[in-house]
Amino acid sequence: xxxxxxxxxxxxxxxxxxxxxxQVSFSVERNCITTVIGPNGxxxxxxxxxxxxxxxxxxxxxxxxxxxxxxxPPYRMQAAGxxxxxxxxxxxxxxxxxxNLRLAAQILEPTTKIWRPVRGxxxxxxxxxxxxxxxxxxxxxxxxxxxxxxxxQRRLEVAVALACKPKVLLLDEPTQGMxxxxxxxxxxxxxxxxxxxxxxxxxxxxxxxxxxxxxxxxMHQGQKLAEGPPxxxxxxxxVQTAYFGHA
Numbered sequence: 001x002x003x004x005x006x007x008x009x010x011x012x013x014x015x016x017x018x019x020x021x022x023q024v025s026f027s028v029e030r031n032c033i034t035t036v037i038g039p040n041g042x043x044x045x046x047x048x049x050x051x052x053x054x055x056x057x058x059x060x061x062x063x064x065x066x067x068x069x070x071x072x073p074p075y076r077m078q079a080a081g082x083x084x085x086x087x088x089x090x091x092x093x094x095x096x097x098x099x100n101l102r103l104a105a106q107i108l109e110p111t112t113k114i115w116r117p118v119r120g121x122x123x124x125x126x127x128x129x130x131x132x133x134x135x136x137x138x139x140x141x142x143x144x145x146x147x148x149x150x151x152x153q154r155r156l157e158v159a160v161a162l163a164c165k166p167k168v169l170l171l172d173e174p175t176q177g178m179x180x181x182x183x184x185x186x187x188x189x190x191x192x193x194x195x196x197x198x199x200x201x202x203x204x205x206x207x208x209x210x211x212x213x214x215x216x217x218x219m220h221q222g223q224k225l226a227e228g229p230p231x232x233x234x235x236x237x238x239v240q241t242a243y244f245g246h247a
Contacts, residue, residue: 003066005030005198006082006168011050011060020046022222023060028168028215033190033199035209038219039242044202047219048170051200052084053077064168078107081167085157085174091145097156098141101128104163131159135189151182155189162197169193171201175208187212206243210234218242 004027011024021043028034036044049055051062053074061070064080072080091100105124132138135155145153154174161169174190175183187208193199203209209216209230216233218226220242226233233239 004028007063009061012058019222024224026217030198031194032214034215035213036202036217042219043222044219048172083161083166084170085161086172093146096142096144097137101131101163104160107164135159151178168198173202
């Protein structure tokens with residue numbers, strides 16, 4: 001049996017008297033799409049912050065390929081193979097598309113090249129060119145981020161997260177605010193990425209979740225309510241009650 005690439009064990013955090021994430025456990029299989037869903041305030045983004053190192057858990061563990069990475073800062077989590085995008089676009093608006101990607105890809109260069117001219121960063125530049133083509137942004141490479149449409153900015157943010165060649169990619173609502181056409185294009189793009197990276201995402205579009213995911217985890221009031229294949233989760237009475245108020 002192949003070991004999971006990411007394991008979450010009894011992860012918890014309190015904010016004052018609020019138990020924002022409460023004893024959440026699950027495993028993520030390699031090269032699959034695992035989606036975390038739940039009503040607003042269920043603790044989904046807080047869970048991502050705990051996994052990615054933005055927050056330190058009160059208790060529990062985060063393991064990447066069996067290695068305990070619990071509470072490590074984001075740069076160490078990235079070194080361990082985990083990257084993430086954010087619910088709110090987190091890019092340098094005044095820089096070009098290529099420059100945003102270049103900054104993210106620079107980590108691929110040996111540390112011995114850190115003080116050399118940028119033109120010598122051939123590994124980073126090759127990664128930039130690859131991502132521009134893959135994300136259909138080649139013709140926007142010299143445009144500033146501020147000139148891009150919302151859908152293009154969201155695609156670029158995913159590309160930036162992938163620049164360091166992570167093993168696990170956390171995507172926090174990657175289709176938020178997109179048109180229906182952009183949402184479908186992004187869904188197809190995400191599907192195409194699983195050949196290279198394991199994806200864990202938060203998504204509110206239930207139709208998209210059911211068509212895109214290999215495995216679904218449902219959170220409610222900080223706890224894991226249910227998990228399983230999309231069809232099984234959709235039919236779960238407890239999930240139907242949490243979302244719609246009735247089974």
